[in-house]
Structures are given as structure tokens and as C-alpha cells.
Amino acid sequence: DTGVSQDPRHKITKRGQNVTFRCDPISEHNRLYWYRQTLGQGPEFLTYFQNEAQLEKSRLLSDRFSAERPKGSFSTLEIQRTEQGDSAMYLCASSFGSDRGYEQYFGPGTRLTVT
Amino acid sequence: AQSVTQPDIHITVSEGASLELRCNYSYGATPYLFWYVQSPGQGLQLLLKYFSGDTLVQGIKGFEAEFKRSQSSFNLRKPSVHWSDAAEYFCAVGEGNGGFKTIFGAGTRLFVKA
Numbered sequence: 001d002t003g004v005s006q007d008p009r010h011k012i013t014k015r016g017q018n019v020t021f022r023c024d025p026i027s028e029h030n031r032l033y034w035y036r037q038t039l040g041q042g043p044e045f046l047t048y049f050q051n052e053a054q055l056e057k058s059r060l061l062s063d064r065f066s067a068e069r070p071k072g073s074f075s076t077l078e079i080q081r082t083e084q085g086d087s088a089m090y091l092c093a094s095s096f097g098s099d100r101g102y103e104q105y106f107g108p109g110t111r112l113t114v115t
Numbered sequence: 116a117q118s119v120t121q122p123d124i125h126i127t128v129s130e131g132a133s134l135e136l137r138c139n140y141s142y143g144a145t146p147y148l149f150w151y152v153q154s155p156g157q158g159l160q161l162l163l164k165y166f167s168g169d170t171l172v173q174g175i176k177g178f179e180a181e182f183k184r185s186q187s188s189f190n191l192r193k194p195s196v197h198w199s200d201a202a203e204y205f206c207a208v209g210e211g212n213g214g215f216k217t218i219f220g221a222g223t224r225l226f227v228k229a
Contacts, residue, residue, distance in 0.1 A: 041221055102147055102215070104217060106160075108158045
């Protein structure tokens, strides 16, 4: 078990550019989650997948944000036309389905800075 | 809407002293409750969880928490704090089928003085 990994760990981009982050969950987990954390706040739920199906999206996830999990394994989170307000830590987590326990295991995060 | 309140933004305790971090939640049904710890530059680590059963739950690193339905609280405790416990602590409630959507509190930063 190598844990949840995220890439890149840091990303600096100029306003208006597109960025994409990758998350590799724990291999046995079928659920994958994305959260956003700003300074001094707890993580905020963005979206979650069960296998390849995206089952829930937060209102925080504007139409500039899109997430995919094409084969039910890794996931990508893309932000188009980045804005300074998108600067945050983007966290990925994974878990088993409801019959195997609900606790989510988090990756180290990708810190995005939009200049 | 479901919410989690951590009334203390930061707490300072002396090494060896006891610790209690407060957490109140708002949730209609029986909640899934969690405490996570986040050290600088580290990911969130689960300390303990409550789903059902015994309302006093034990976690890692000597932490425990007690679920009190009547007070909508899930306070985290440790009898003797170590300097390495200095970190940010988040209380969270899971909602939805299997608690998939985790709502976090704003966190309490713990400082430990020698």
C-alpha cells in the first residue's frame, strides 16, 4: 500500500492558463474524492467518484472545473482559465465503498498558486 | 445544511498536560464523525472515527474522542500531550450514502510549549 499520491505537488500558473492535476488512489479503493483547502480553513468537498462514475459535485465546482476518472483508477482535475481565487491546496482522497468502511485516506495535495 | 464548528481557532498547552479539542456538529441523522490531524507539509491523517456503537472511541497516537448525541459534540482528548502533537486538528462529519461527503470544521491549531 503506497498511499494516495498526487502530481504535481506544486504548480504556479498565470491567470487565464489551464492546469491539470493528477491523483492516484490506493489501488483497492473504488471511491475517489477531490477537496479544496484554502489558508486557515478546513478542506471543502468538490466532487467524488465511485469507480468511473462521478456521483456528486459541489456548487463550488464551477463550470471551469472538470474532473474525470476514465478507467476507475487515477483521476484528473482540470481548471480552465484560472483565476487568482483558485489559489489553494487541492486534496485528493480515496476510500473503500460503503461496505468496507468509510474513512478517507488523503494524499499530500497539490498547491496551486495563480499569479 | 450540515456543519461542523470548532470553537477554538488555536490552543496552547504545556507538554505533558491534558488536551481537549472541542467539536460540535449539525446533522439530522446519526453522523459519521472523524478527527484528522494535519502537520505542516503533510497530508491529512485520520486519528479516529465514530460510526456507531461505543460512544468513546480510541484512536492512534493516544487520542480518544467521545460522541455525545445530546450535545451534538465529538470532542477529542489526550491525557498527556507531546511536543510532536503540535499540528492542525480537523473535526469532520460524513454525510450521504456511506458518509462520502465529508464536511470539515475550520480546524484548531495546537501549540505545545515546553
